Amino acid sequence: MRQVKELFSSLGVDCNILELDQVDDGASVQEVLSEITNQRTVPSIFVSKVHVGGCDRTFQAHQSGLLQKLLEEDPAYDYDLIVIGGGSGGLSCAQEAAVLGRRVMVLDDVVPSPQGTSWGLGGTCVNVGCIPKKLMHQAALLGQALTDSRKFGWEYNQQVKHNWETMTEAIQNHIGSLTRGYRRALREKAVALVNSCGEFVEHHKIKATNGKGQETYYTAAKFVIATGERPRYLGIQGDKEYCITSDDLFSLPYCPGATLVVGASPAALECAGFLAGLGLEVTVMVRSQLLRGFDQEMAEKVGSSMQQLGVRFLRKFVPVEVQQLEKGSPGKLKVVAQSTEGTEMIEGLYNTVLLAIGRDSCTKKIGLEKIGVKVNEKTGKIPVNDVEQSSVPYVYAVGDVAEGKPELTPVAVQAGKLLARRLFGGRLEKCDYINAPTVVFTPLEYGCCGYAEEKAVEVYRKENLEVYHTLFWPLEWTVARRDSNTCYAKIICSKFDNDRVIGFHILGPKAGEITQGFAAAMKCGLTKQLLDDTIGIHPTCAEVFTTLEITKSSGLDITQKGC
Template identity: 55%
Template sequence: MAALCRWRHRFKRTLDLRNITRNLSTNYDYDLVVIGGGSGGLACSKEAAQFGKKVAVLDYVEPSPKGTRWGLGGTCVNVGCIPKKLMHQSALLGSAVKDAGKYGWKISSPVTHDWPTMARAVQDHVRSLNWGHRVQLQDKKVTYLNMKGSFVDEHTIRGVTKAGKETVFTAGNIVIATGGRPKYPTHIPGALEHGISSDDIFWLQESPGKTLVVGASYVALECAGFLTGIGLDTAVMVRSIPLRGFDQQMAHLVTDYMESYGTKFFWNSVPKKVEKLQTGGLQVTWAGQDSGHERQDTFDTILWAVGRAPETKALNLESIGVEINKESGKILVAANEATSIPHIYSIGDISEGRPELTPTAIKAGKLLARRLFDKTSELMNYDNVPTTVFTPLEYGCVGLSEEEALVRHGKDNIEVFHAFYKPLEFTVAERDASQCYIKVVCLREGDQRILGLHFTGPNAGEVTQGFALGLQCGATYSQLQETVSIHPTCAEEITKLHISKRSGLDPTVTGC
């Protein structure tokens, strides 16, 4: 024990001397080390390298509890935006095939979907992106280290390979961009043993079959949507509200459409246990929160989509003084992405109060690199960030929800213009458009500045992107009315909004 204490004392003294030496010489191994090879980390590292700086990226992803592995690129590339959108597209094509007969196409029945074919194509594309990121880092002269990183001290990182080999190196500046991973409800018997997460669904080689998705986040609803769309029996278990954090009127339009589309919903329900049957199925027992009455059903796959946890626990942050939110586990950051240690920064999903969105992480990473090495001062603007939920009926939004606008400005100071409309694409196909809806939330007085825009309908992301520029430039309702529309499009319906909620008039569009 005495020998161990002497070793610890010598080790601490060595680190103290090393820190004194560095403070005098600032002779670090790297100008910048980025821990995390996701979208934000890669963007930051490549931008920094353009200024002639010596940069390294550490990226190592622990396999999921089911053993799923993937390559460089982070959540978005491997288990998020990219495979999600491609599988969503597969589902949309299925709907298009159903519509095609109404437009004169003769398609033999039955039309079936083959999961392995889709999965191979999606996974091959993801692997090509993994390789592309490695090539880009090489071209930019960024050192890529397939290692798990943690802090030794404020300027020293320990990297550990899959084989357990350790390397220690130093950096003048360090950016943490490790993102998050799906949570498992480990308090539920059988949840971890018998369930999968979004880390796994995109890498399955065979169809998940009859699937229960537990959760009502955008991850949950998007997965349930494309599973239903490719013809699988799919149900969603919702504890409280859908799409928490989004406008709730729009959220319920999304779930209403999904129900009409074929997705089952178990509302106000919580799972109690998951048991594997001798027949191979998974029996789920759940209870209604109101009645407490228990129900059971059998599924082939249970997909947990109950939130995400930041990947901060293994970084050894507390020992070096980086402050985190004890409740969320996320890193506390200033407007310039700095942590409580001035030369250590945090970007992306692990930062407290930041949107968990790929484009914001990318832009924040680039701006941070410019501030560090190009003497600029521009900060990331997190206001009016647009996003889209890629459910069967897509939902795009930018700015404030109606609920947020009411809280910030008061009911008497808000005007909401809205309309139910029918996409031309839905007419010949005789598709139900009951949930195709638009609303623009504005200030009531003055020039009626637009505070938020919400749209459910085809290509919602493409529609919302353009209007996001308008909000960023301070667009007003009168300017929206002055905008000449492109006809016939769904987006034009936004420029024609003229009925307010306050008026009580029917907001259904009845003609051109």
């Protein structure tokens, strides 16, 4: 404790010291402190209402510069932190800052889609992304399970059909419960929630405009931009009038019927996959490559697996016009498309056109230029350093608007939480953006972690890599008589780093569940030898990674003849 006193004295800071062994209720105070801070030892040091920790953490905060920042906080501001955006990253950051004793406000407002769709608190993932997408994916998998069940002896004579309205109502009810939970959590943590659009008007000051046009001004010491992205439109005749996006699909009040999905993004293929799994006629129009930025061998295998389920792909075409032939729920649309490699034109009739060609960052109307925050003019993303700090020191960005970061919900949640802890909790940990696992929820799931093979070759050079791979046949597929050479697994290893696994890829059932565990192992430095030494759980799909033997460089056959 003496060292800490000397530190504050050297900084010219007066300290209020409470000696617990010299007050009557010292034991009770210590008990309350341990509940608040999760620290039972003393000294327990608070600076500007922020719990820094004990002696070691206080000196760490001093060395990192955090202590000085805490001491410089200006109580004249309305809030310590204002978060603009009520999605996963913003809420994570806001709640963590509130837990650390800070005055926090969240500004959240959803601009309706061109089709009029809007939603509540929670951002894209909860309302029009991960959650409804995974539930519709599950609905399609249940349909496949019904088909497989006959081979396993299940007999049923009733006609089985899918009811779109029943599904969407159940999903929207679940989403409603989640958004209510987020609101309740903010109230419990005393986070102020304002349903307004935020716009910077000067340094440390924003204007909040609600749906009625009423304006209120707030100031804060720090700001976090977590406004996310919204689907992009083509800019052609009829796109905003007649097409829908993922913003609209998950609450669509009627079955979309024969659907054209434009795009090859994860969202495009995921939506196309579950629509096909629900028995709809689905066509995917692809401008160039599938799943840009992902391992391209895996991407093509995803496409092939979808074709086996009846999804039609139109490669190297882009729409140039969408016409409405009939109104209805759904109606009938004509799409005129042009080849990207010539002048060939084609036409097609569909009930619904779903655009999934990418997303644009929501940073254009929040006044960033007024305070000098640099923004990538092409993408709208905010360049940040390794602690999510923008070009303006008191403004940070997390989630999809942060340039160069994976556009994944768990990444935004982790980044937001760690940011709050660094700003207000005396912590130093930074978000690890490298080994972020993800999965594409196509009918046959694709999970990955680490480098795509193309990127690994670029970073490490081909001669320094060894790629192990195999096709595999899930036991569940054998009796159901599903294809024995569709599922695929591969790992990419660095030869001169003890064969460390730098890329993990799997196309198969429940790939997301499998990838999660291996991602933890990769953070621990997983090597090929460690995989070989691991006993597999038999019979599972994941065990294939404990028995990989064939390298790509050997050229040996990897087709499967049996389980």
